[in-house]
Amino acid sequence: MDYKQAGVNIEEGYRAVAKYRDLAAGTTNAAVINGIGSFAGMFSLKELIRAGAGMEDPVLVSGTDGVGTKLELAFKLKKYDTVGIDCVAMCVNDILCHGGRPLFFLDYIACGKLDAEVAAEIVTGVAAGCRETGSVLLGGETAEMPGFYEAGKYDIAGFAVGMVDRKNIIDGSRIQAGDTLVGIASSGPHSNGFSLIRKVLPDLHEDFGGMPLGMALLEPTRLYVKPVLALLEQMEVRGMAHITGGGFYENVPRMFSRPLDAVFGIPPAKAAGTGNAWTIPPVFARIAWGVAGGGSTGPQAQEAGAELLETDEALRKLMFNTYNMGIGFVLALAPEDSGRAIDFLDRRGYPAWEIGTVKAARGTTGAVAFV
Incomplete structure (x- = not known):
């Protein structure tokens, strides 16, 4: 042999x-x-x-x-x-x-x-x-x-x-209460939470806006290097977090060097009437419906998942503790710099929004909250 x-x-x-x-x-x-x-x-x-x-x-x-x-x-x-x-x-x-x-x-x-x-x-x-x-x-x-x-x-x-x-070196030591948290759009689930996705979305050929759902899920992780390095030459960025496994709850606190709280507004899961604000992309609504055990597929499943994300607090927390929910990278900036940073990123094809605020910690370790 x-x-x-x-x-x-x-x-x-x-x-x-x-x-x-x-x-x-x-x-x-x-x-x-x-x-x-x-x-x-x-x-x-x-x-x-x-x-x-x-x-x-x-x-x-x-x-x-x-x-x-x-x-x-x-x-x-x-x-x-x-x-x-x-x-x-x-x-x-x-x-x-x-x-x-x-x-x-x-x-x-x-x-x-x-x-x-x-x-x-x-x-x-x-x-x-x-x-x-x-x-x-x-x-x-x-x-x-x-x-x-x-x-x-x-x-x-x-x-x-x-x-x-x-x-x-950006280590979070300059972040302070009152700073603004700016989120940069993700391209989808990136490379996290797929053990769950594979369980709740078994049909990769399900129609998803005219394409197979599996192809939408394979959209590659967004690369933030060039626009963010360029931004660092323009202004002080006090902290940064890559939203990977563990979602917001685990990754945002990693940018802090001392106990601080990150407070986010709850983003809508339906695009209608939200203007230019951060909206949870449809793929996450579809995942949420699968996580909830929903049996329907296609647009009905997306609609039902979006409804659940707005009404089911436990499901919403699970999703934000597993996925990036449309925000792949978070920056901590002085409030006066956030608008300029958003414009800078938008012009380079990286949509960004003010998504939260840094607060003084209420506990001894810092926390993430949605209000």
Whole structure:
């Protein structure tokens, strides 16, 4: 018996690496010493120092994350080119919360039986996410593990490194009571809460506004790096939170360095008559109806879910403790800066709204409340 008979196809691995090499080439810059296929990725310290030119004390910022069970939707719909964007976004958006500009990214793909075409589609998304955020796809690993993963199943995780000047690190220490919380629109559920979604929305081909529901759910995580880094050059941002697993209740307090409360207005779940205010996107109403055990589908389910989000406090809290509910990134700003920040982001195609206020903590740990 040889390695191929044991389930590992070395030749398919070579094909995959050749495809990765071409995809990574579109993200490279002068700091990269070697190409994909080496034992390790190398990034020039000289170029790193140049990247930190003007910084008094450059600090490296790192983050790692994966895509989770959202991948199951990609397998079922045989659409693999967006989950790589998710993987990059989950890492670089976290780095961004501390003011870090991403420099490079590495990925790890694991599967039961390697298909170079599928793996290349996944890495196509990784490369696209790197290009959009100005980071380099420096390297990675593809592991074929027959008998451990089912054939046709893949997992992907990533690791990113960025840089920020120590004096510009955003750690929440400047946030104070009275500050305004500005939310930037998400593109959907991003990469969180899919274990629940898969249970309550089993029919991925259900009509959702003229498209399969599964395709709407596969919309990749929004990348906030470029507009927010540009905003940091224009004004003081006192704190930032990436709304990931745990929703508002777990992620907003992470931006505070001391006990403070975040108070949000309850957003409407129906778009009619809300003007330019933050409105919960329909996909979350559809999820809410599934969570509540509703049996109908299509527009009726969305309407029923929207109604429940406005009337069922327990369901609303569960949803805001699981999903981003249409807000993928939150900024804490001085009140006088919020309008200018919203206009700046809107003009760059990132809708934003004043969604809450920082208050003095009523308890010893700080809390999130909706009123």
